[in-house]
Amino acid sequence: MNDYERIEKAIVYLKENFRDQPDLDVVAKQVHLSPFHFQRLFKEWAGVSPKKFLQFISVEYAKNLLKQNRSLFDVSFETGLSGTGRLHDLFIGIEGMTPGEFKNGGEALLIQYSFAATPFGEIVIASTEKGICHISFIKNQKEGLENLRYFFPNAQLVKKRDHLQEDALQFFTGDWNDLKKIKLHLKGTAFQLKVWQSLLHIPFGNMATYGTIAGSIQNPKASRAVGTAIGDNPVAFLIPCHRVIKSTGIIGDYHWGSHRKTAILGWEAAKLSPEN
Missing domain, CATH: 1.10.10.60 (Homeodomain-like)
Structure with a gap:
């Protein structure tokens, strides 16, 4: 063999x-x-x-x-x-x-959610008392609520904008460097959490490769597994999976669309430009 x-x-x-x-x-x-x-x-x-x-x-x-x-x-x-x-x-x-x-299925969990407009389309954003647990770009609010129920089928969902969501939404219009304001409440495997944490260290307006992320978690041969974990990211934009590209320089896939990924990267680069 x-x-x-x-x-x-x-x-x-x-x-x-x-x-x-x-x-x-x-x-x-x-x-x-x-x-x-x-x-x-x-x-x-x-x-x-x-x-x-x-x-x-x-x-x-x-x-x-x-x-x-x-x-x-x-x-x-x-x-x-x-x-x-x-x-x-x-x-x-x-x-x-x-x-x-x-x-x-999260039966004892109280989740507050709301919808918001961003430069890249409408999102559903959700939080528990501990922090942001979900952000997803959506086509419409009905789809957004169905998507939230899929991830938390038995949780109590209440439509309400809280201070955790307000702080998170500031990242689309205000200071994107004050990460201390943002609290996350994530559910995932130890490997997923390690990958998602490494994404938080990619500076605003910068990019990394799947191989770089694999190396940063001391598992350099796990690029494919890293890609899967990145694809399972439950919090769009705040956990910046959009900043990970292929080693060839190709932008690559994005859970919420490759065109949106390109737009976000361009927007971040423009924010860092001295002319802006």
């Missing part, structure tokens, strides 16, 4: 046997490699370790069971985990929330 065939076989094996929670030695044996060599090869091809890949498969299966209103004990057992403690740790590490929080 060549390297691609080995990784393909390993992925198929993990998908078919995840309920057994096979360890590194068992999976490496399936492709006739030493555990050390297999670990390195898998991470080069998949962008994550075999253990992390197994966790992703397990948590997706567990999420489907939780949506069926199964008990945490049943979900743990059917996913191949030793108990609800393992299930809890798995969800905290991958989803950034407990299994119970995923199951109730």
Whole structure:
């Protein structure tokens, strides 16, 4: 087998046997490699370790069971985990929330939201008592509310503009450097949060590449995984995923449209121009 065939076989094996929670030695044996060599090869091809890949498969299966209103004990057992403690740790590490929080869909969460016009189109902006939890460019307010309900299906949504939203909206018209004013309340995996935090360090009017971001989080080979995390950014503009471009200089994709991304980058550059 060549390297691609080995990784393909390993992925198929993990998908078919995840309920057994096979360890590194068992999976490496399936492709006739030493555990050390297999670990390195898998991470080069998949962008994550075999253990992390197994966790992703397990948590997706567990999420489907939780949506069926199964008990945490049943979900743990059917996913191949030793108990609800393992299930809890798995969800905290991958989803950034407990299994119970995923199951109730934010039921105890009060979210205030409003709509606002920006130089780049209308947005829906939402906040909890802890900070901004969602900003998205929208085509219309109905779409914006539906999008918010998708992310927080069981939260209590109240249409109201609060001071957290007011401070955030100042970034479109006022001082974009006073980050201390902005409080964020984010839900994500440890890896996603690390990527999103690194985006906050890209200066206004500047750009970075996916490879640069991967290097900044000490994972230089994870450009593809970084791109996925950037695409999952829940707070448009404030978490500046628009400032990340391809290493070739091409602007690249943007969740809210590549033309809007180009416009935002141009607007930021103009704001920094001495003539402005």
